[in-house]
Amino acid sequence: MTAAKKTTAARAVAEFSDFSLKLTRGQRMLQRLKDEDVQIATADKEVVFRRDKVTLYRYKATAKRTVDVPVLVAYGQIGRYTMTDLQEDRSMLRNLLALGVDVYAVDWGNPSRSDRWLTFEDYVDDYLNECVEFICREQSIPSINLLGICEGGVFSLCYTALYPHRVKNLVLTITPVDFHQDQAEGRKAHGLLNLWTRGLGADDIDQLIEANGNLPGELMSYVFAQMTPGATLSKYNIGLLDTFDDEKKLLNFLRMEKWIADRPHHPGEAAKQLLVNLYKNNELIRGEFKLAGRTVDLRKIKIPVLNIFAKEDHIIPPKTTQALGGAVGTKDYTEIGLEGGHVGVFVSGKSQGILGKGIHDWLLKRD
């Protein structure tokens, strides 16, 4: 037997041994872990305002306040705000608190069939508006800093365009603005959601909502899984196996799973506006998007705007959000492009020191 063959055989044995050991270690960890060990969104907070299913939280300060104007974080309806505080060492909210920012976050709750008729108008003119009014009232201030994420960024844009006096600074993260720029960079893995939505007729979307009442969270989870076939295929085998090296890694994996599993339904009528008016017809960037008869004119946004995007974002491709620069009326427009993907910007270890600090420093200069 040649040396080369011996080396290969020895390598195979070692590999098999490592694999078996890893598998056994992982099984032990999984047997030991309970659901209560997998906690997300644990930063200390209190409920300060409620309206229907919407809850406004204020986070307990962890450092001396450095930015006077509080920040209201508005997530979208496709996913939940808990992603901003996934775990102690991966939390945009904790990072902002540690830098002396007063943070509020709005939780839209779990829409059910009875919320089918809620529209963008309800979210912008009522829920978001009432949260802002509450904070202004509570702190006796004329305006707040608004931080919108993904669809929450679209809500925030609409709100700022319609109620400009209530927003001092606008921060957007991974927010779509020009929904038809998905292939501007020609990256084939980017913008599948845009392509697939454009492939549907408006009547298909109407039927989908009529049949389900809402845009089912499960359907969106399936759609997101389809967008990354390789990762979806390997998630519960190789992906999980990779976490068996240590419990911390496994817990990170399980926390992310918990967040993904907690995907709310999107209220039906608002979903139609998102999919038809925005994704299909691209009305926001065209200046044709209307809420209760009022046009959302992005040129009316003349306050400072910080737009943060993820360079590898396959859900909101960079160009779809960078289009904002040419659409808003402000002269104080800043962009920060971060490494990572749509969710990675918030939860990856790399971005932890950058995202929160970037927002804090930008706000501090404009406080």
Place this chain on the structure above:
Amino acid sequence: MSESPFSFESWATAQAAMLKSMFPTPADAGGAPAAVPPLQEQFEELRDTWTESINRWSEFVKEGGAFDFSKPESLRAMFAPERWLGNGAGVFDIGLRQVLEGPKYATLFDLDRKLLELRQLATRRDQNVAAFQAVLMKGWNTAFAKFSKELASSREKLPSTWRGMTDRWLSVVNDTMIDVHRTDEFVEAQKQMLRSASDYRLQERKIAEAWCDAMHIPTRSEMDEVQRTVTELRRQVRALQRGASEPMSGAIQPATSARKRTAASSPRRARRS
């Protein structure tokens, strides 16, 4: 199409020949015409009518449209797998279509019709799911072919561990399937699948509502209407409340008092100073 020994036409020809042999005419026998007895006359009339009837049926069958079980090709078609995977679930589907697309009767079979419609929509949904999966399967085959080719062509660069090999395979699958996901074929198949799934759910609702109606239970549609009314009323009440308490809320207004307040006058700044 070659004529089958079991076709309806050949059966009709054989019937006519048999009748002719049973009731020969004088001309057939070669004899002189004779006075026809009343009974024979009746038999001849019967024979002519029978022959005419067979001819008319033969012509009718030739007009086509009906599924002729007597033809071997028809029987073959019934059991051919492509017929079941194709446009419909074969003979069963044809039967369903005939019932559903036929005329409606005012008071007959309404629930039956709804159930049959549901069955038909389930069939359509299943077909669309199968068509969608076929598109994906084609992608998987392409990925496998690419991977095999890669293995054959770059033997020296191949990973030496199972993990390396698996990663290579996943990369090929990811790349290929994303290509597939961008094709018109995939987008169309996905659309059809979604549409037929929605249609099926709505038909289910119709049946459930028929039952609810009979049992004096509010239907989904009625609840949707109630919820719509509640949402609209709540919206109106809140708009009125906002209008009453704060005139500028709810509409775009130029910044007035809020903007005039400077940061220096905010209580927090005051507290600090």
